[in-house]
Amino acid sequence: MNNYKTVLILIDIIVLILASLLAILFLSFDYDLLGLKNSPYILPKEFKEIYDYLPWALFLVLIIDLTIKLKLTGFNHVEFLGKYWVDILLTLLIPLLFPIKFAKPIVKVYKSSKITKSGIKIYQKYLKVFRHRTRK
Secondary structure, eight states: OHHHHHHHHHHHHHHHHHHHHHHHHHHHHSGGGGTOSSOSSOOOTTHHHHHHHHHHHHHHHHHHHHHHHHHHTTTOHHHHHHHHHHHHHHHHHHHHHGGGGGGHHHHHHHHHHHHHHHHHHHHHHHHHHHHHHHHO
8 A cells, every 4th residue: 555655656746747848848839829929948849759749648647647546446436536536637638638739720720711801801891981982
C-alpha cells in the first residue's frame, strides 16, 4: 500500500513537469490561439515534434495514475468513481480537446469567409443607398 502511494506521488510530480512543459511549448507554438501576435519566447522548431507528442505522454501517465488508484480502491468501481471522478474527467478531456488545435486552419478560413461576407454586405448596402438616390 505504501509503495503505491509513493508511486502516486512520483506520478504527480511527472504530471506537473509534463503539464508545465506543455504550457511552455503552447505559448511558444500556439500563441495565436490566445490572441497574441508574437510568442513570448522563441524555441527551436525541433521542439514542435515534442509538443505534438507531449499531450499523449501526459495522457498515458494519467491512465497509469488512474489504474493505480483503481487498484487502491480494491477495484470497487463505485468508490473509484466517487473518489476520483475529477481525475477521470480531466484525463478524458486530453484526447477530446487536443485535436481542436488542428482545427486552427479551418478557423482561419472561416474568419476570412466571414470578412468576405461582411464586405459583400457592405457593398450591397452601398449600392442600395446610392441606386436609390440616383433614381429620385
